[in-house]
Amino acid sequence: MSIQYEEPLADSFGVADSFPKDFGYGEEEEADIEDSPSPSDSKPRILLMGLRRSGKSSIQKVVFHKMSPNETLFLESTNKIYKDDISSSSFVNFQIWDFPGQVDFFDPTFDYEMIFRGTGALIFVIDAQDDYVEALGRLHLTVSRAYRVNPEINFEVFIHKVDGLSDDHKIETQRDINQRANDDLADASLEKLHLSFYLTSIYDHSIFEAFSKVVQKLIPQLPTLENLLNIFISNSVIEKAFLFDVVSKIYIATDSSPVDMQSYELCCDMIDVVIDVSCIYGLKEDGSGSAYDKESMAIIKLNNTTVLYLKEVTKFLALVCILREESFERKGLIDYNFHCFRKAIHEVFEVGMSSTRTVSTPTGTPCLMKGVALNGTPRSTV
Numbered sequence: 001m002s003i004q005y006e007e008p009l010a011d012s013f014g015v016a017d018s019f020p021k022d023f024g025y026g027e028e029e030e031a032d033i034e035d036s037p038s039p040s041d042s043k044p045r046i047l048l049m050g051l052r053r054s055g056k057s058s059i060q061k062v063v064f065h066k067m068s069p070n071e072t073l074f075l076e077s078t079n080k081i082y083k084d085d086i087s088s089s090s091f092v093n094f095q096i097w098d099f100p101g102q103v104d105f106f107d108p109t110f111d112y113e114m115i116f117r118g119t120g121a122l123i124f125v126i127d128a129q130d131d132y133v134e135a136l137g138r139l140h141l142t143v144s145r146a147y148r149v150n151p152e153i154n155f156e157v158f159i160h161k162v163d164g165l166s167d168d169h170k171i172e173t174q175r176d177i178n179q180r181a182n183d184d185l186a187d188a189s190l191e192k193l194h195l196s197f198y199l200t201s202i203y204d205h206s207i208f209e210a211f212s213k214v215v216q217k218l219i220p221q222l223p224t225l226e227n228l229l230n231i232f233i234s235n236s237v238i239e240k241a242f243l244f245d246v247v248s249k250i251y252i253a254t255d256s257s258p259v260d261m262q263s264y265e266l267c268c269d270m271i272d273v274v275i276d277v278s279c280i281y282g283l284k285e286d287g288s289g290s291a292y293d294k295e296s297m298a299i300i301k302l303n304n305t306t307v308l309y310l311k312e313v314t315k316f317l318a319l320v321c322i323l324r325e326e327s328f329e330r331k332g333l334i335d336y337n338f339h340c341f342r343k344a345i346h347e348v349f350e351v352g353m354s355s356t357r358t359v360s361t362p363t364g365t366p367c368l369m370k371g372v373a374l375n376g377t378p379r380s381t382v
């Protein structure tokens, strides 16, 4: 395997020590349930709910703060809502609210109407290694309340900690939870409430994949991004392309060919390698610089005639492509097509930015159409 960098590393990247472990994310806010809304509360939200010890804080820390899965063993129980504003260094401009396991809807200080009104997605985490009967009851109570306040919310169920289950057991657990949850909804005449199910674990890439799908549903420009990726790969003879949020390794779009987990993992690993190398060797003499910037690009040639190609698209986004070695011989063509693709992406989000200022949803969600505003890029960078 060889890694090539087009630009000298020292010019492109930052320093390991100067690069914050949480990738420069904004400070976490800790809030009492009865807190009055702060100005940042107007950002669209993704809620993480579920029983105690189901793994909510671990998911948030692993996906958005680069915590290693083993470190989550030492996380203390959450007893207040944690509002995590990840917009300062991520493409997707939202807040993640991590709820304590014991949220009581009947507590008069818990203003759940206010909370659900500004919510784009509600992720309910179920511990698959535990008895899930109580969790199903809680799921039903939570989603039915939320749906009555805001039917626009996307309801996502993470069947979590599946690393401890065999493949057969995983499928059986998913089928059982799906069946019981939907039966409960049917009994309450809530057939229109749609639940999506994902098998997740922080010990592999499944949690990043699931989060990618949750976030994609909140991006109104998704069909445009997919079209652009389709055009790009077919004109450049590329097998697969992902548009990544570099910080979280969430892919915000891919072309329409099916995603296989191995390709996704390979691309995630490439981002890790590039950022790690740039953190270690990318330092300027004075210690300034950034681990990811306009010059960032990398080519990794694998021993199976596959090439991985990463290029910067915006301050927060990278395109990672998988292609055959023979296609990479026409690198000039690929680079020209990439230039057009990058320009189009910038234009898409400039339009997105201007409409962010004017569009609001019927349910009052303070953002683009369904629930998420996006960090666009200024025209001057195009």
Ligand SMILES: Nc1nc2c(ncn2[C@@H]2O[C@H](COP(=O)(O)OP(=O)(O)OP(=O)(O)O)[C@@H](O)[C@H]2O)c(=O)[nH]1
Pocket: 050, 051, 052, 053, 054, 055, 056, 057, 058, 059, 069, 071, 072, 073, 074, 075, 076, 077, 078, 079, 099, 100, 101, 102, 160, 161, 162, 163, 164, 200, 201, 202, 203
């Ligand atoms: N095996 C396994 N353990 C996990 C996974 N995710 C989280 N855990 C473990 O589950 C335990 C509880 O995780 P937390 O993230 O604290 O759970 P929580 O839902 O935030 O808990 P509360 O704050 O009490 O509501 C920790 O010991 C984690 O290491 C997973 O995917 N697999």
